[in-house]
Amino acid sequence: MNTEELKTFTLLCKVKNFTLAAEQLGVAQSTVTNRISELEKELGKRLFARGSKIVSLTEEGRIFLTYAERMLELQHSSVEEMNAVSSHRRKFSVGAINAAYEIYVKPLIDECLKNNSETAIKVMLGHSLDLIQQLQDKVLDVVFTAVPLKRLAYCCDVYDTDRAVLVCAKGKNEYPEGVTKEALAKLPYLMCDLTLSEAGVYIRSLFPKNHVFRLEVDNSSKLFPYIEQGIGYAFLPYKLVKDKLDAGVFEEVKLKNFSAPKINTYIIYHQTYDVSKFLENKF
Numbered sequence: 001m002n003t004e005e006l007k008t009f010t011l012l013c014k015v016k017n018f019t020l021a022a023e024q025l026g027v028a029q030s031t032v033t034n035r036i037s038e039l040e041k042e043l044g045k046r047l048f049a050r051g052s053k054i055v056s057l058t059e060e061g062r063i064f065l066t067y068a069e070r071m072l073e074l075q076h077s078s079v080e081e082m083n084a085v086s087s088h089r090r091k092f093s094v095g096a097i098n099a100a101y102e103i104y105v106k107p108l109i110d111e112c113l114k115n116n117s118e119t120a121i122k123v124m125l126g127h128s129l130d131l132i133q134q135l136q137d138k139v140l141d142v143v144f145t146a147v148p149l150k151r152l153a154y155c156c157d158v159y160d161t162d163r164a165v166l167v168c169a170k171g172k173n174e175y176p177e178g179v180t181k182e183a184l185a186k187l188p189y190l191m192c193d194l195t196l197s198e199a200g201v202y203i204r205s206l207f208p209k210n211h212v213f214r215l216e217v218d219n220s221s222k223l224f225p226y227i228e229q230g231i232g233y234a235f236l237p238y239k240l241v242k243d244k245l246d247a248g249v250f251e252e253v254k255l256k257n258f259s260a261p262k263i264n265t266y267i268i269y270h271q272t273y274d275v276s277k278f279l280e281n282k283f
Helices: 003-013 018-025 029-042 059-087 097-114 126-135 196-203 220-229 238-246
Strands: 048-050 054-055 090-096 119-125 144-145 154-169 190-192 215-217 234-237 250-252 262-270
Touching: 003 018, 003 029, 003 059, 054 059, 054 097, 090 126, 090 250, 090 262, 097 119, 097 144, 097 220, 097 234, 097 262, 126 144, 126 262, 154 220, 154 238, 190 196, 190 234, 196 262, 215 220, 220 234, 220 238, 234 238, 238 250, 238 262, 250 262
Parallel strands: 090 119, 090 144, 190 215
Antiparallel strands: 048 054, 144 262, 154 234, 154 250, 154 262
16 A cells, blocks of 8 residues: 555545545546555455445444555654755654643743754643554654553553642632532533543542533643633633632632542653653753
């Protein structure tokens, strides 16, 4: 299989139409058809179920899509790595979940960019499991996640432990004396999806099964505007909202008959990688 076949396959997965795929690639429709046919022939599996106007992935196609995207990303990263040799002394790739980036990674990157003009830095934000997979694929050098990795040849340390705080807009706290676990489920709660982390599992356990939240997003900082408008309450990492609390924009809500979870941030890297170069700004 070649790159053009993989690119055609991933695009067709998105647009689900041979004509649209050909238009976006700037090739004849027959070229798209031939590329997919060659790919299916090489794999020995049918990747798409053809309809009159749209196509859909087969089960084999859904499995292969994950690998196709990873292969394209690996190729892209290798080209970047080779280009970095000529323009920078070193290239560093770091991945982080949103909250870890805002709290821990951005200050490190700011310091590196300020003090070192010879290092190129690539940052990828995403979900913990996706970042861990890219680390194992050697796309990333080090990742900051909410989920640990227990695998030989990799180092996984608790980088920091924070606490979750229940916050709302200043002056909008309906429970100045503290909210109970029973009352929590009745609040207009805004959920930051931390499901895979220990903290996320605990927070969800505070609500009834299949509870419908007023808003649910997978990026903690995206909740800020809604909280500031007084729309709802949310558990967030203390270090992420400390400035908002200090400035009197957010207010911490006391908890009465239950406690808030701890939030661990893990740093993961291959055991052969010298992570101190990044953490101590020694590029």
